[in-house]
């Protein structure tokens with residue numbers, strides 16, 4: 001599914017006034033393509049991911065997943081959208097210490113109420129695709145940093161997300177492992193047709209991306225590839241999770 005962000009402005013309270021984290025930002029990410037996001041600290045990269053992932057509601061503008069407007073949806077509806085359609089990969093893997101690699105993935109399916117046999121097959125397949133079949137029974141303390149981050153990536157794909165949001169996935173890794181993880185995320189995003197936004201400080205990772213945008217003081221500039229989205233057609237917000245479920249391929 002595609003992500004389209006149009007004219008999004010996000011501000012936060014700041015003492016007496018407000019700080020503008022996103023200033024009329026527009027961006028389109030086609031399904032199965034990866035857009036890299038670069039920019040200095042405080043430029044608005046994490047705010048962009050938070051708005052795209054419906055974690056924060058912008059003051060104005062539109063966020064559409066597969067053409068379905070998400071701004072203005074009720075909180076419960078948005079949490080259903082996140083659970084069923086969005087995968088997050090943050091800097092730290094944040095795995096549950098007592099669970100094996102396989103169980104980290106099964107927990108996602110259990111929260112979603114999916115049948116265990118089917119979920120187990122998917123989890124085994126995903127661990128295989130991130131090169132961790134042999135480590136599926138290991139707990140986080142028995143895995144390297146790169147292996148933990150690969151479990152994190154596999155876990156984010158467990159619910160077949162239409163939208164994958166990745167924030168500095170390699171900040172804790174050396175450059176060889178970083179390049180491997182980014183290559184893996186890009187390949188999996190292509191393969192699973194997930195529209196993907198990937199924030200990075202490391203410009204050497206950018207050639208692997210389909211498009212690159214840079215953020216500066218809350219404003220966005222396209223560096224390479226498609227970025228501007230069409231103006232949003234605003235209408236009344238309809239419940240989004242069911243519409244998205246109906247609109248995604250089987």
Ligand SMILES: Nc1ncnc2c1ncn2[C@@H]1O[C@H](COP(=O)(O)OP(=O)(O)OP(=O)(O)O)[C@@H](O)[C@H]1O
Pocket residue numbers: 012013019020021039040041042043044045046047048
């Ligand atoms: N919850 C918040 N409350 C107040 N201001 C915030 C909040 N979150 C972000 N900001 C401000 O919004 C601006 C953009 O922050 P954001 O975290 O999006 O930047 P970033 O590019 O992700 O930075 P970094 O690379 O350091 O993570 C900054 O000026 C920041 O101080």
